[in-house]
Amino acid sequence: DTGVSQDPRHKITKRGQNVTFRCDPISEHNRLYWYRQTLGQGPEFLTYFQNEAQLEKSRLLSDRFSAERPKGSFSTLEIQRTEQGDSAMYLCASSLEGRLSGTGQETQYFGPGTRLLVL
Amino acid sequence: AQKITQTQPGMFVQEKEAVTLDCTYDTSDPSYGLFWYKQPSSGEMIFLIYQGSYDQQNATEGRYSLNFQKARKSANLVISASQLGDSAMYFCAMREGLRYNFNKFYFGSGTKLNVKP
Numbered sequence: 001d002t003g004v005s006q007d008p009r010h011k012i013t014k015r016g017q018n019v020t021f022r023c024d025p026i027s028e029h030n031r032l033y034w035y036r037q038t039l040g041q042g043p044e045f046l047t048y049f050q051n052e053a054q055l056e057k058s059r060l061l062s063d064r065f066s067a068e069r070p071k072g073s074f075s076t077l078e079i080q081r082t083e084q085g086d087s088a089m090y091l092c093a094s095s096l097e098g099r100l101s102g103t104g105q106e107t108q109y110f111g112p113g114t115r116l117l118v119l
Numbered sequence: 120a121q122k123i124t125q126t127q128p129g130m131f132v133q134e135k136e137a138v139t140l141d142c143t144y145d146t147s148d149p150s151y152g153l154f155w156y157k158q159p160s161s162g163e164m165i166f167l168i169y170q171g172s173y174d175q176q177n178a179t180e181g182r183y184s185l186n187f188q189k190a191r192k193s194a195n196l197v198i199s200a201s202q203l204g205d206s207a208m209y210f211c212a213m214r215e216g217l218r219y220n221f222n223k224f225y226f227g228s229g230t231k232l233n234v235k236p
Contacts, residue, residue, distance in 0.1 A: 035226075044226070056223060108166065108224070
């Protein structure tokens with residue numbers, strides 16, 4: 001299967017610890033997105049990469065959060081000094097920039113997510 | 120203001136009947152795209168259908184169609200002939216800033232659809 005994969009699928013950590021999540025996008029996709037989803041809500045955009053460049057960051061992405069995509073392939077999302085409010089599902093999605101500029105039909109394919117619980 | 124509003128937290132529909140899930144959006148950008156995703160209990164988001172702001176016709180994909188009313192800023196999803204496997208959360212989403220090649224996506228809070236046998 002060549003879909004988006006995320007690792008780990010589940011993470012339990014204690015408040016104050018650092019955690020790192022990995023996302024492997026679909027291989028030919030040049031765009032990669034991170035979202036956070038809390039229970040009963042839709043995904044909230046965190047950041048996105050075009051190849052290795054981080055082009056957009058949400059205000060939700062505090063100084064404790066950092067994301068990288070060093071070679072334009074896989075990406076990591078690190079949360080430092082975790083807080084209980086960080087407990088959520090972290091979703092990764094990838095897409096291929098549309099051949100027709102401005103059409104907007106750039107479908108994002110989502111991974112299964114990493115569920116984080118901060119105790 | 121909310122960018123995407125889904126006013127139906129939960130919906131029930133009888134198997135084989137059609138159902139409409141509501142979505143309204145807010146943007147001042149003339150260039151935008153609208154999406155619907157399905158999220159089963161397993162958690163993975165599945166793309167269903169897309170509508171561009173300049174598209175003249177309503178999008179259709181199999182049993183899914185999008186009722187796009189631009190002046191009312193609504194993009195309702197219609198599922199025809201509901202199946203038990205359609206039971207899931209459904210999210211409406213919008214991509215803004217197409218002219219500038221932005222990539223900010225906004226999702227609504229979702230509608231939980233239950234299909235009854």
